[in-house]
Amino acid sequence: MEFQLLGPVRAISDGRQVDLGVRKQRFVLAMMLLDANKLVPADRLVELTWPDEAPRSARGVIHTHISRLRSVLNAADAERHGVALISNGPGYMMKCDPKRIDVNKFMDLCTEARGLAEEEARIRVLDDALALWDGPALASVAPEEVRARLTRHLDEARLLAMEERIDAHMRLGRHAEVIHELTELEAQHPYRQQIVAQLMLALHRSDRGPDALTAYQKLYHRLDHELGVEPAPALRDLQTRILRDDPALKLNPKEKIKAGPRQLPPDVDHYIGRQGHIDEICELLIPRTDDVLPIVAVTGKPGLGKTALAVKAGRKLVAKFPDGQLFIDLHGNSPRPRDPSEVLARFLRDLGVDGADVPSTLEERVGLFRDRTAGRRILVVLDNAATEQQVRLLIPGNAECAVLITSRRRLTGLDMRKLVDLDVLDRSDALELLTDLVGTERLATDDTHAQRIVDLCGGLPLALRIVGTKLRSRPHLTASSLAERLEDERTRLDELVGGDREIRASFLLSYDSLDEEHQRAFRLLALMPDNGLPPWAVAAVLDVDYRTSERLVEDLVDVNLVEATPGRYQFHDLMRLYAQEKLADDPSRDEARIRLINAYLYLGKRADAMLDFGGLHQFNPPQFTMDTPGVLAEIDRGPALWLDQEYPAILEAIEHAAATGMDELTCQLSATVAAFFELRAQWADLKRVGELSLAAAGRFSSPYWTAYAQFAVGLAARETRDFRRAEESFRAGLQILPKAHDPLLEVVTLLSVGVAERLQGRWDEAAKYFDGCLSVLEALDKPRWRAYTLRESGVLDRYRGNWDRAEQRLREAIGTFERLGDQRWIGATLRELGIVRRGVGDYAGSLEILLKSRDALRGAGDLRREGASLRCLAETHRALGSFEEARACAEQGLDILELTLDSHGLACTQVVLADVLMDMGDISGAGVQLEKGLVALRVSGDPRWHGKALVTRARYLSLTGDACGAEVAIDEARTLLLDVGAFEAGLISGKLARLVGPSC
Incomplete structure (x- = not known):
């Protein structure tokens, strides 16, 4: 380190x-x-x-x-x-x-x-x-x-x-070579007399005596007027010797050494990050003993700072190449890249060849260039290269030299030691660059507006330099107002202009270098969502076969206009905005978008049909034919994993369909992701597509899609504890269900309403809905849905302490899920059975069952239910007196649940952890966890868990000496638990005596 x-x-x-x-x-x-x-x-x-x-x-x-x-x-x-x-x-x-x-x-x-x-x-x-x-x-x-x-x-x-x-x-x-550096140093340190002395001597030895004396006079006036002192005696003596043209100040000509060209541009100011790349480039370019000329190329999209990186690395390498550094911009993105013959003529003159002696033919210039670099250690920096052909002729033949190339193209046809693929700055470096440009007195790295600006610039150094310079040079402009202006995608590129720097112009150079076929592909790919497109979707957008689309998009990757990740293509955010500008006038964009939407509808329906609660909707998507290898097999192997990647594109398609009045398509697309959002507990997304689908179904008067949308909206509301909205949606769905003619949708809705009633403590109502569900299922061959209903009914039985019936129903459900091979619901139902076994005092059996539940849920990738299973394990370990194991399970459960949107499950686990910590004597730690859990449970709408949390609070208050507070908490807990009929209410009388002691 x-x-x-x-x-x-x-x-x-x-x-x-x-x-x-x-x-x-x-x-x-x-x-x-x-x-x-x-x-x-x-x-x-x-x-x-x-x-x-x-x-x-x-x-x-x-x-x-x-x-x-x-x-x-x-x-x-x-x-x-x-x-x-x-x-x-x-x-x-x-x-x-x-x-x-x-x-x-x-x-x-x-x-x-x-x-x-x-x-x-x-x-x-x-x-x-x-x-x-x-x-x-x-x-x-x-x-x-x-x-x-x-x-x-x-x-x-x-x-x-x-x-x-x-x-x-x-x-x-x-002497001449250091004058520029000394002049810069003198400007930065105007009172440093040693630097002025060096500058005077260098100028004098370069036959620029008057300039040397002017440097002295500037320092003299500065010291006299600002500090009231004179230059040091040594500097005054040097001035006198220069005035006299003292021969001793001149070096013996025999001692002079001819210096090679030193053409590297100055370092960029405010340079942040890239240290790993700089070190890597420097190490790669140091000549080795294998007689192979080291060549390194730096590639990346426009605006990444490839030239600045090359200069930075080149300057670190100066000592390794004492015979000179050649630098040239090859204008690779201009309409007329530099001709290699012209470049060689310039290089030869820089290496000491008289202009009249430069050969006339390209072949002779190449030969003489390699001759003049032979036996010398020279670094050649070729900036902004166009093609491999342009570069090949500019490479020395001497392995003691080195070549550093920058290009927007990947130059894959060039033999080189390494291609360094530059990416945007990471967030911390980007923030540091912005604050360094603006100044910490105006901007701090923890400023939320600065962080937003960095995100909107996509970590692109050129964009950050433009906005940083704007903020620094315009005192009236605040980070807040600039961030607000950048938020608008329609004008963001207009904001990224500063002097002769402009993001749009930088992108234009690359776009103009493309032929018409590639320009069309670049424009149409602007239809891709933020997370990009897989190869099959690219083929759909471009309306070409897979091999043609692959060639086109890979060509765009080679010139760094499109980024490639495993199995996916995408744009940088700013490049995507530029592509969208170009797409605006393309008459083929609407047809391309429909092709993309239809492809996602076809494949999304296939994936949805394989999910637990999927395949409910009744519609036939447009047939989609593709020649992309392996897409259907990929979906069949892992439909949820496929949707993990593709749901952002489907969401974007839903928004577009809803906004453009394609109502039936809106409902169909929404149906392909509803079960997935339930699986991943993405309730905000489920609510959004449900509401869009509900509005669309109303516009074309579809009872079926209205009922389906009401179910989706109700489910999202239920899982986010918005029970009022859930009840409204479910009841509206139940009213229109007879017109939908879909008994399975009726089962699903009845089951969801029953769960909502159970969560709110209306357990008699919940039982009616579960019984209604089972009644409808008698006429349907749907064993999976019968198992779901038995599970939910069994949970209600355990809430009431009806242990025998709970176990009977849960074991029947487990048997069905095992026959179906459904690991997720095997694990979820085993968790309920493990709680039942603990409830009847079988702690060893409970532990064994809950371990199986955890493993099954972990294997199924269901984080939310795995976290709940760990909470139950903690409670069983606690009942066994294994407090360390209980704590470990509860804390692991918290870690997992924090990765989900299950705030209710998180709160319940915090309460359990509080009890465990009190068992272990950590009263203050328990108080922290308990308070977090109670805050959420007070507003959760779940009276049972609220009551259980109040029992834990009574225990905490008792341990901290507040007997009166403990008694109040116990009384409130008893009321809540008795009202819903929870079996825990019967345990409270004994707890009261143990917790609060004599009446306060």
Whole structure:
């Protein structure tokens, strides 16, 4: 594990950047690393984190940051790397190898360089040292005054290393080459007299004496007017010697060394991220002993910063290629890419060939170029390459050289060491770049508006630079207002314009380079949903055979206009907006969309028919013929897994059908995902498609689709505890069911109403609906639905303590599910049977059954019910006195349920965990869990679980000394449980005496 403080604060583990959290958290880590292996007092951390006034909770916040950092580092396997963040009395200590921190590496390299006698070696080591810097130390984690206070010694050491490196170059006679660098340094450090002295000497030795004297005068006036002092005696002496043209200032011409071309552009300011890519490129381009010229290409979509990355890597490699660095933009996306013959002519002149001696033919230029690069170590950077053919002729023949290429194309026909596929910045780096561009005084990485801007820019560096520059240069523009403007997809690309930078223009270059066939494919693919399209859907959209569609879309992948993931194609968000602009005027778009919708309708119906509650709807989709290999087999193997990938496209199709008046299609499409949404507990999506379907069914007066839609809306409302809406929808559905002529839909609706009544504590009504269900099923050959109904009726029996009938019905249901091979409902029904066995005192039997339930549900991928099964296991372990096992099961259940939308199940599990924690003596922890659970259960509409939670609250209040409060809670619990007829009401009288003792 490596740590970087010389720039943004980062941790790198096994080549991957670790997400260190929010800005203050990264700052705490930086302070610990600056004093690695030393005790850092908590008071010092507080003082530096809040330099103006610390809040009362400051020490607690620091402790939280330390705890989170410890978790982050542990997750990155820090212990294996010898890294540990420990608490120690009044402070904290970061234990790690100092050589893993870039600050210490930098200092060691500077010390090494000063001990070297050979100038080239000194330069190489100092280059390596300075390459460790990626901006100001501790960039973007602290206010500037605090940052300067902590890193002043580092900034001074960096400047000193720069000066020593420049001195070494000047001793080798490279005066002209360092003037540009010295001018930039002088502008950044206008009072640094050593830099001015170096600049004066370099200018004088380059026969620019007047410019050297002007540099002195600028410094003199600056010091005199602003500080009231004169330049140091040594600098005044240098001015006098330049005025006299002192011969001693000139180097002996015999000592001068001819420098090669140094054409790399300047580094991009505010450069964040990509460190892993930079390190990888540098390692790949270092010549090896295999006599093979190292070639690396960087590819990616427009706006990713490929050129900036190449320049950054190239500058780190300067010391490895002392004979020069050639750089050229090949204009690969312009209508006229550079001709290789013209490029070679320029390269030859840069390598010292007189213009008159440049050969006239391409073949001769290639030969002379390879001759001039032979025996030399030169880095060639070919930016924005068009094709493999353009690049091949520009590659030296000497394995001591190296070639770095950037291109929007993937250049797969080129032999190279590696193709580095660049992607967008991850969210933390993108936030850091934006805040670095704008300034932490105006924007923080934890600003919600900044986070929204980053998301809307899709992590694209060019887009972030445009919006960052806008915010920085326009004080009246706020992150909030800019985020609001970017929210509108219709005008987002209009906002991403700044000066000569424009996202749309960048995309246009790539689009214009396509032929008409590929431009059409690019436009029509704008119909794809956010999560992209599989290959068969691409063929449907383009209305071509599979092989043709594959060729077209893979060509678009090669030029980085479309992204490919396993089994899927998609756009970057901004590229998709651009494609949609192009699609707006395409007359074939509506036909293409209908082809796509019909394909999803056909395949969605097939997948739905294989789900537990699927296959209820009665309609024949349009026949869809495809030649894509394996699609139908993929659906048959895993219909739910297929829908996991494809439901966003079906949702988008439903929204479009509803908005454009295709009412019957809206109902049909909605029906293909309803059972899937129940399976995945995606109740908001089920509610949405149900409401769209209900409105559509009303417009074309369909009793069948109205009844079906009312069922879907009611089910979604029931599962989100909106019982009023559920009752309205179910009753409306029951009224229209006779006209729908679908007895199975009647069964499904009656069963759903019964479950809703049971959940609300109206158990007599629930029993009537379950009995009605079973009555209708007598005339139907539907064993699965009979098993569902028996299960739900058995649950009601166990609520009432009717253990024998509950077990009888549950075992019959399990038998049916076993014959059907339905693991999900075997597991769900075994859970209920396990509770029944615990209810009759058979704890060992309960444990065995519940373990089988958990395993079956886990195998079926039903997270919601697996979490519930773990909760039941916790209760059985608790009954057996196995409190550690009970706690582990409850906590695991919580972890799983937090991944679902089952807030009710989560609350019930929190109550169970509270009881377990009280068993183990952790009263405060129990109070936290209990309060979370009670907040949800008070508004859940479930009187039984609310009553059970109040019993647990009575126990908690008793243990904390509040006997009166405990008695009030017990009385309220008894009332709730008696009202619904729950068997737990009969247990309360005994609990009351045990919990509250004498009357308060």
